[in-house]
Structures are given as structure tokens and as C-alpha cells.
Amino acid sequence: MKIGILGAGHMGSSIIRGLANCYSATDLLVKGHRVTPELQAFQREIGFQLLTENDFSAADVLFVTTPAPATQTILRATNVANHTIIISAVQGITPAQIQDIFPTNSAVCIIPNIPVAVNAGCIAMTKADAATPADQKTVDELLAQLGTIVAVPATNAGIVGTVAGCGPAFVDVFMSALADAAVQNGLDRKTAYQVAASMVFGSAKLALETGTNPDVLKDQVTSPGGSTIKGVVGLDEKGFRNAVNHAVNQANG
Template sequence: MKVGFIGAGSIGSAMIKGLINSGMSPQDILVKGGHSNRATNLQKELGFELVSDETELKSTEIIIVAVGTPALDNVFSQLKTFVDQQVVVSVSGGSTIEFMHKYLPEKPVAFAIPNTPVSIGEGVAGISYADEFTEQQRNLTKEVFEKMGRLIEVPESQLGILGTVAGCSPAFIDVLIEALSDAGVLNGLPRELSYEVVIQMLIGSAKLAQQHNGHVAELKDQVTSPGGSTIRGVAALEEYGFRNALIKAVDKANNG
């Protein structure tokens, strides 16, 4: 299977890396870059096939559009000239199915929002498919995206908030890692060790939550003994508005 990319910026390059890290041959990835030498530099590092014109992506089964929003009209005007049987998935903000259908009427287009952990196969992407998608085309899209993590189909109206939760929260988690590590250092742990402990604790806690068959609060209940240190910490989090701070952070990111 050959995958085409238009745009190899932050998210495009993360996806290309994710595909190659999953074992896909760089020769099966064709990339059309923009005006800077970003795609050329990435090509030197990753070895995919660099093309100079969108029409050279005609041989691919799936084209992923990952350009900035201002370039969308230009890119879809090009796609209109040759896309026939191919699946087109855009991850660019503003490329609604309605927008894409203006250029590619009745074609299998999809709007997806991935996050940057796709580069290590641990991403999560929301996707909405146009009605034209056949079962086979969905399977093809899943096959490609699941090399980079999880793919979750949602109505288009939920894509934005899914993208915000999945795409902005990694930065919030980075702040959390730093703060917990600071707390470790404040109480005598060496800095590097503190980061190591916090990061592994987060991976373990996330995996436990993922495997737990029930409400996540049950896990918290299991580790809070009466009058113990953990429940005192939980009470401090409530006192300082931790839960509300996270809700407000996501809401602010999503709604401005």
C-alpha cells in the first residue's frame, strides 16, 4: 500500500514518523512538501519519496492532507484534477467534509484530527467519514491510522472537542509532570530521578485506568486509606481547584 502526504510540518512529519516506526517502508510513503526546505530535510532523515507535484500522488491509495488552513483551497484545487478512486483524509483544521466535497463531490473524503504521539505509535485520532466511504475504504483508512495509535470514529460535530482533549492535553500533562517533579525535588529527590519516577508513574496509572473495568474513581478509592497520606493529597487537590483547573483549561482551549 502507498500513502501520500501533502504537507510535512508538525503533524504531517509526526504521522510520517509514526508510519515508518511501525515498520512501513519509507519507499511506500510519497510526500509533497511546501515552499521551505522542511520536507527536504525530513526526507534526508527518513528516506521517503519526495514529490514536487500533487499529481505524482496519483499512484497512492490514500492521500493525507496536512497543510495549514490557508493552503487548503490551493491543495484541493490540485486534488480535484486527478483524484478518482483514492481516499482523501485531511487533518488540516477547517477541512470539513462539506468543504472537501466542494472540490471532490461524491468522493470518499474524511476529516481526522490526530495528536502528535502518533509519531511513536501512541496517538489518538478522531475521524468522520463522508457517506461515500465503502467498508473497504474504511478498513484501508483504519489500517493506516492504526499504525500510529487509536482511531475513533465520531460525528463531525464532536471532532473539534476530541481534537482539543487529545491534542492540547499533552501540554497540560507536561505541566503536570514538571509540577510533580518539582514537588519531588522540593522534598529531596534529585531532579532527573524525580522526572523518571513521575513519567513511569503516569504511564503505569494510564495503563491501569485503561485496563480497569469500571469507574476510574474506584482506582483512587483503592489507594486512599482512612486518614492516610493519599486522601490528604486528594483533599489538597480539591482545595486548590485541580479538577476545575483542568476542566477550564480544556474548555478555554476549545472555546477561546
């Protein structure tokens, strides 16, 4: 299977990295915008084919990872085959908008997140009828290589995309703050980041693998009269939950 990737910025390069772990790099056809030294170095590192034109007629699937405002203009100047399945990762673009440009192609809209680079993404997918059942199966199998697919009706796609797609940045801020506190208490910076990231990783893994809700898990950590409950109360005093709620609603606006 030949897989095209249009746009090689943060999301495009994350998808490329995840795909290169599962597919032959020479089957990945990439078109960036400017051919920068960074893009050339990335090409040498991964070994994908770097296209010079927006011609994806050889691609069975095309990921679109271009800036939202320019995407429809870019797609109008892009060549695909009749059978090419279009997967848009562009926030705000709908399957109908893609089929307006490519009326005969299957179109699927997703909001992936940066962990697709290590095949641990959370991929919000809009349930729509813009792909044939056979093409949808191809998409599902392809995306399953990049992480967990959460398929929801169009009415919920926005909020799933916000929590999954923007959420890594919120967690990154949390890890950064944890590390700062550790450094403030004398730990070296490198170890502080390692501790913060492995703690977040383990907490997420435990929640996912046991299916236990986060409040029950929190109760398992807060020993009576212990140190953790003092920290949890401290989070409440500083409005942590409200801050998270505000962040999600701002991003989802």
C-alpha cells in the same frame, strides 16, 4: 500501498514516524512547504520520498496536515488520482469541504494526536458518508496502525478531537509541574521527567486495560489517613478540576 502526507510539521511528522514503523518508508510520499535543512535531515533519517510538487496522483491515501486557514487553498493546488482517499487531520475541515474540491474522492476527517508517532495515538474520527465502504475499511485498517480510533457522529467530533488532540499538551504541562515539584524536593531533572512520564503511562495503561473508571482508581490509591488523600484535597483546594474543565472548554471554543 502508497501513502501521501501533505504538510510535514508537528502532526505530519508524527504521522510519518508512526507509518514508518509499519510500512516501507519508500512508500511514503511527503510534501512539505519549505525544504528546510530540518526537513532534509528528517527525510534522511526516515527514508521517505520527498516530493517537489503537490502531486499525489501516485498515492492511494493522502493525509492532509496543513494549517487550517490555508488548507482549502492548498488542496485546490494539489493533484490526486480518482481513487486517492483523502484523510484530513485539519481541525475545522469537514468531509463536505474536501469533497467540494475533490468530488469523486472518498474523504475522511480525523483529529489525531502526537502519540501517533509511537503508534499509541487516540484518533477522533467523524462518522460521515463521504467514503465508500471499501475505502472506509482501508482507512480503518491504516489508522488502527497508528493508535485507537474513536468514531463519533459529527456533533461529538469536536469535543473528542479537543480532548484527544489537545489533551497531550495538557498532560505535558502536568508532567512538567510534577517534575518541577520533584526537583524542588532534590531529585535530578532527568529522573524527575522519567518518573512523571512512566507514572502517567502506567496510570493510563491501568485505566484502559481494566476499564476501571478514574474515580475508583483514585480511591484505590488514597489509603485512609494516608498521604495521597492530602494531595487530592490539595488539588481541590487549588481548583485543579476546574482548571482542567476550563482548559478543555477554552480549547473547544
